Structures are given as structure tokens and as C-alpha cells.
Amino acid sequence: MTMLIISLLLTTNYADSREAVLRQIAPIVELSSEEMLVDSIFEELKADAVGQQEPWNPWVSQFFPLVREDYMGTDLYEFLLAIPKGAVLHVHPSAMGDYFALFDSVSSRNDCYFNPASKSFRLFLDSIPGDEWLSVPQLLATAPDQAAMRDSLIDYIVIDESDEHLEDIWAEFERIFGRVHGLLADPDAGTHYIYQAFYNYAVNENVQHIELRSHTPSAGGVEFYQGIVDSLAGQGIDITLRIVYCDSRYIYPGETIDDFRNRITGSMKSAADLMAQYPDIVVGADVYSEEDKGATAFYMAPMMEEAREYSMTEYGFELPLYLHDGESSFPTGVPDSPVSLTGPYPGTVNNNMIDAYLLGAERVGHGIELQKLPELASMYASDGIPLEICPISNQVLGYVPDLRNHPAVPLMRSGIRISINPDDPAIFGSNGVTCDFVVAVLAWDLSLADVKCLIMNSIEDAAMTEEEKTELMDSWELRWDEFIDSRLEDI
Ligand SMILES: [Zn+2]
Missing domain, CATH: 3.20.20.140 (Metal-dependent hydrolases)
Incomplete structure (x- = not known):
């Protein structure tokens, strides 16, 4: 019995010391009792998001565009969307x-054009585009699959799955700034x-x-x-x-x-x-x-x-x-x-x-x-x-x-x-x-x-x-x- 009590005391001291070390190396703000209740919801949402993934291949180890929609489909995303972020x-x-919204806001404009060689977009207002420019509304209207055409055009201005193994992703990233500049x-x-x-x-x-x-x-x-x-x-x-x-x-x-x-x-x-x-x-x-x-x-x-x-x-x-x-x-x-x-x-x-x-x-x-x-x-x-x-x-x-x-x-x-x-x-x-x-x-x-x-x-x-x-x-x-x-x- 005496041995058991000593053992428990040692365990408690050890746990306290361990807690103190953790607090020292990972200083965080204190949560109120209300916040701790919300933290328990937060932990459930995290667990739910983790449960949607393969442990040996979690989203965070994958190229973001591959799993972008997975992240956005979680309740954790909705929770963090609503949190005031300073x-x-x-x-x-x-x-x-x-x-995506930028493209949709201009793609029906008659002066919206796409240049297949440079993959650039441009709004021409009163100027006349050369033959190298194709009308975006016409591209969409004549495509057999309008949604697929929209996606393929947006792919030129948003990094997508196909960019994962590019030799120089920085070059592609910087080209995008040029492609949207005309919009x-x-x-x-x-x-x-x-x-x-x-x-x-x-x-x-x-x-x-x-x-x-x-x-x-x-x-x-x-x-x-x-x-x-x-x-x-x-x-x-x-x-x-x-x-x-x-x-x-x-x-x-x-x-x-x-x-x-x-x-x-x-x-x-x-x-x-x-x-x-x-x-x-x-x-x-x-x-x-x-x-x-x-x-x-x-x-x-x-x-x-x-x-x-x-x-x-x-x-x-x-x-x-x-x-x-x-x-x-x-x-x-x-x-x-x-x-x-x-x-x-x-x-x-x-x-x-x-x-x-x-x-x-x-x-x-x-x-x-x-x-x-x-x-x-x-x-x-x-x-x-x-x-x-x-x-x-x-x-x-x-x-x-x-x-x-x-x-x-x-x-x-x-x-x-x-x-x-x-x-x-x-x-x-x-x-x-x-x-x-x-x-x-x-x-x-x-x-x-x-x-x-x-x-x-x-x-x-x-x-x-x-x-x-x-x-x-x-x-x-x-x-x-x-x-x-x-x-x-x-x-
Ligand atoms: Zn920066």
C-alpha cells in the first residue's frame, strides 16, 4: 500500500513536471472555460477531417491543388472561415x-479575349484585338462542354493538379501574373x-x-x-x-x-x-x-x-x-x-x-x-x-x-x-x-x-x-x- 501511494505521488509529480516542460517549450494563451468547451468541438472537427484521409498519405503531404476541394469541404474549414482572424x-x-470569380465576372463580356500562344487574357474595351486573340464568349458558347472549357481556361491562371511536377513552378507562378494582367x-x-x-x-x-x-x-x-x-x-x-x-x-x-x-x-x-x-x-x-x-x-x-x-x-x-x-x-x-x-x-x-x-x-x-x-x-x-x-x-x-x-x-x-x-x-x-x-x-x-x-x-x-x-x-x-x-x- 505504501509503495503504491509513493508510486502515485511520483507519477503525479512527474506529470506536473512534464506539464511544466510542455508549457515552457510551447507557450500558448490560456483558454476560458467557455473557450475550452468550444475547443472540444474544434478537436472533433479536426478528428473528422483527419478521418477523411489516409494516414499514410494525408492532405498536408500532398500538392495543395490536388486536395484544395477536400480541405474546403470539411466542417473544420467552415469553423475556421467563421473565426475572427485579426x-x-x-x-x-x-x-x-x-x-475563378474574376474569370466568371468577365467571360461574358464581348471584349474579353484569350491568346492561346501566351495563355493570356485581356479586355480590349474600344481597341481591336489582332488575329492571335480568340473571343472568350465565343469559345465558351461553341464548346461541346461549356463547363470543361471554362475549367480549361481557368487552369491557365490558377495553379492546378497538372502543375505538380513542373520543372520550374516559380516560372509558371510568375507567368500567371502576366496572363491576368490584361484583365x-x-x-x-x-x-x-x-x-x-x-x-x-x-x-x-x-x-x-x-x-x-x-x-x-x-x-x-x-x-x-x-x-x-x-x-x-x-x-x-x-x-x-x-x-x-x-x-x-x-x-x-x-x-x-x-x-x-x-x-x-x-x-x-x-x-x-x-x-x-x-x-x-x-x-x-x-x-x-x-x-x-x-x-x-x-x-x-x-x-x-x-x-x-x-x-x-x-x-x-x-x-x-x-x-x-x-x-x-x-x-x-x-x-x-x-x-x-x-x-x-x-x-x-x-x-x-x-x-x-x-x-x-x-x-x-x-x-x-x-x-x-x-x-x-x-x-x-x-x-x-x-x-x-x-x-x-x-x-x-x-x-x-x-x-x-x-x-x-x-x-x-x-x-x-x-x-x-x-x-x-x-x-x-x-x-x-x-x-x-x-x-x-x-x-x-x-x-x-x-x-x-x-x-x-x-x-x-x-x-x-x-x-x-x-x-x-x-x-x-x-x-x-x-x-x-x-x-x-x-x-
Ligand atoms: Zn509574398
Whole structure:
């Protein structure tokens, strides 16, 4: 009997110690008793989704377009669609919405054409298309199977199953931006698309705040996006907006090295000018595009520093940087190849996470290379530099084929702040941020407390003043409590 009691005591102490270790390595927010009841529903929905899959071949290990509709057909998707999600901190405006809906909104227009050679679409308004362009309404009307023709045309602008084994999926991904440009450049179609996207985030996806990575926006571009937000506000639909000014890290065809350096420096200075002009909307600068084919952060650091000197001299602030970095499979934490030090191309090493840290980035987009640099990761953690994690993007573009192995979890458990973001959901066919939450929950077995923590991170890491963040957090908490109450009614 005495032995049994000691054994039980030891077991209890052991369990307590184990619980303490778990809490230390996986800090999460505390749930109220009501939230814990909803968490039990959440766990049932997860189990139901897992039960629909083969354990040896789960959806999260498959190319997203193959299982996109499976994810969207789950009750877990509906639950996460309704959850108030705080802020989306990383999305590119031309690919922020729904290309299925974009196609359907223009395909009956008489000026909508398709070019089979370039796979491009275009609205011609008053201009006359050449013979290389085919009328989309006619293609649909004369097709034996109209639905199949629609699907085959949309396949050119949304990554689909057939793209799984492409040699260079980044090239296909970037070609899509060119193929839809002729639709989005049309004033009516482009405005309708962006309006619908914001409406979808605000109303259907329950997102309260969006930060766009916009390609070299003009003052008119900034006012266009703010105008969309204002028009939604006029209908009682609240969503707030910030814009990060972006340029490409590629050298464009025909561009010399000097041209490139001047363009990057000029863009960074333009970002500062727009920040001064729209201090409540434009929040900083970034460079993007495929890192392993573009200029390194190290190479561009002097251009960023020159722009920061300019912003300090002209406006009295240091240009904030929200950098796309660490989106690579190259080795890191080893000496750079000479070419990456003297030229714009990275060669075979990617040390961009080191430079993003030294440049004092406010946040880093992706940052998946940080998993290979534990010492640097601890510096990111202690300095509170957040990562904008984009799970579906990372999988479709080949960095993390099996999302169970995504570094977000070890990075999060190491104390690094992360948020969940959609990057380019129109091209992936995910059409919002909910699917990214679903894949994250299933791949990483996240609890409701984890999800709440990720959402609160997105608000705390937004490019806002402390007062603005408090206001956003307060309004999110009201929505969160309403969501919890509505789910309790289902019990
Ligand atoms: Zn991005």
C-alpha cells in the first residue's frame, strides 16, 4: 500500500513536471472555460477531417491543388472561415482575391479575349484585338462542354493538379501574373476584383486588417486601395489597411547592373516619399521575387541604407523594412559565394535572414531558412522580430512539400512570433486566408489556443501604433467572444 501511494505521488509529480516542460517549450494563451468547451468541438472537427484521409498519405503531404476541394469541404474549414482572424500581414493585391470569380465576372463580356500562344487574357474595351486573340464568349458558347472549357481556361491562371511536377513552378507562378494582367488592367474589372477581394476578407473570411505588398504603387494606387476600404466603411463593413511598397529583386531584361541599383534605391526612396504623404497607410518598403534567382539582401543593403539616410534627412524617420527573406532551400549560415558579395545574384548560398536581421527588419516574409540557424533564431526571438508564415505558398512553390515538416512549428516553439498569411491565394486557388489556417491546423495539430495565439500575434505584429493595435485588439476580442458564444449555442 505504501509503495503504491509513493508510486502515485511520483507519477503525479512527474506529470506536473512534464506539464511544466510542455508549457515552457510551447507557450500558448490560456483558454476560458467557455473557450475550452468550444475547443472540444474544434478537436472533433479536426478528428473528422483527419478521418477523411489516409494516414499514410494525408492532405498536408500532398500538392495543395490536388486536395484544395477536400480541405474546403470539411466542417473544420467552415469553423475556421467563421473565426475572427485579426490581421492578414502578407498578401499581394493582384493575387489577393479569387481568379475563378474574376474569370466568371468577365467571360461574358464581348471584349474579353484569350491568346492561346501566351495563355493570356485581356479586355480590349474600344481597341481591336489582332488575329492571335480568340473571343472568350465565343469559345465558351461553341464548346461541346461549356463547363470543361471554362475549367480549361481557368487552369491557365490558377495553379492546378497538372502543375505538380513542373520543372520550374516559380516560372509558371510568375507567368500567371502576366496572363491576368490584361484583365486587372481594365478599370471596371480591376476595381471590381479588388473590391470583391476586400469584401470577401472583411465579410466572409472575418479579417479585420490587411497589409498589402504592393508593387511600386503611385499616390493614385494608394488612394485607390483606401477608396475601396472607405467605400466598404460606408456600408458598415470595417477593415483597416496598410501598404508596404515593394519592388522586384530581379534584374529585368535589358536592365544593366547600374539600372538595377538605381531602381532599387529609387523605389526605396519612393516608399519613403509615399510614407510621408500617407503616414496612416504606407508603412515601409520591401523587395520580393524568387530569392534564389534575384539579388541578395546583402547586395541590396547599401541601397536600403542610402534610402534610409534619405528618409531621415528629408522626413526625420528611418524607412521601416518588411522584407521577403529566407524563402529558399539553399544552404545558409556558411560563407557567401563570391558572386553574392559582388553581384546581384545569390549563387548557391542564402544568408538573407542574417542581413534582414542586421537591417533591422520590422517583420520578415516567410523566413523559413531560420530553421537552419538556431543562434540567429534566438536573436529573432529575443528581439521580437516576427515571421509572416505562408503555408500553402511554401508548399505549392516547393519549399516544404510535406507541411508536417514546415519549420513554423519549431520556430514558434522557440519563441519566435509567427502569423498565418495567404501570400497569393488567387493563384493557389485558396481565395483567402482560411485555407492556410486549415492546413496549418491539420499539419501541425494546432489547438484552439494555438489558433488564438496566432491570430493575436497578427494583431500585435501589425504595422500600427500601439493605440491603433489596442483598438484593433479590442474590436477583435468583441468578435471573438461573439464567435465563442455562437459556437456554445451549438453544444
Ligand atoms: Zn509574398
